[in-house]
Amino acid sequence: MEWYKVGKIVNTHGIWGEIRVISTTDFADERYEVGSELGLFKTDDAKPTIIVKVASHRKHKNFDLLTFEGYGLLKEVEGFRDAVLKVSEKYLTELEDNEFYYHEIIGCTVESTEGETIGTITEILQTGANDVWTVQPEKGKAHYIPYIEDVVKSVDIENKKIVIEVLDGLLS
Structure with a gap:
């Protein structure tokens, strides 16, 4: 299965398990929709380190702020820093003419x-x-x-x- 980069976790935000993401996708609202599954890659492996499910998403300055189900505290997400978020090919949708991933x-x-x-x-x-x-x-x-x-x-x-x-x- 192919995985495609949608963002990089650059830091945590606050104390309630929120992470800051610099997005590399035109479809942030779709990719970070509550319930969406993303692969979290800590290395250049072909498979994700873990699969996370988006619990919340909001914009803040130039970042997307996310929380994941089951990760409600700062100490639980600190290790995610510098990880890459990717979407599975099964979640890619057909695009209109002159639109590209x-x-x-x-x-x-x-x-x-x-x-x-x-x-x-x-x-x-x-x-x-x-x-x-x-x-x-x-x-x-x-x-x-x-x-x-x-x-x-x-x-x-x-x-x-x-x-x-x-x-x-x-x-x-």
């Missing part, structure tokens, strides 16, 4: 409409208006490509290839 985009090769290879997507940044893809060329500094219609012309998930229109100043 992060794991589908990261690792794709980006080419210009002229066929020039620009680099590989290494990270997705959420800006509020639209996502921004970090594209790392073989040599040099990373480029930041906005996921907007004027720039991204095609996304081929099967072949891990994305074609963009290079607008003036985009790659400088």
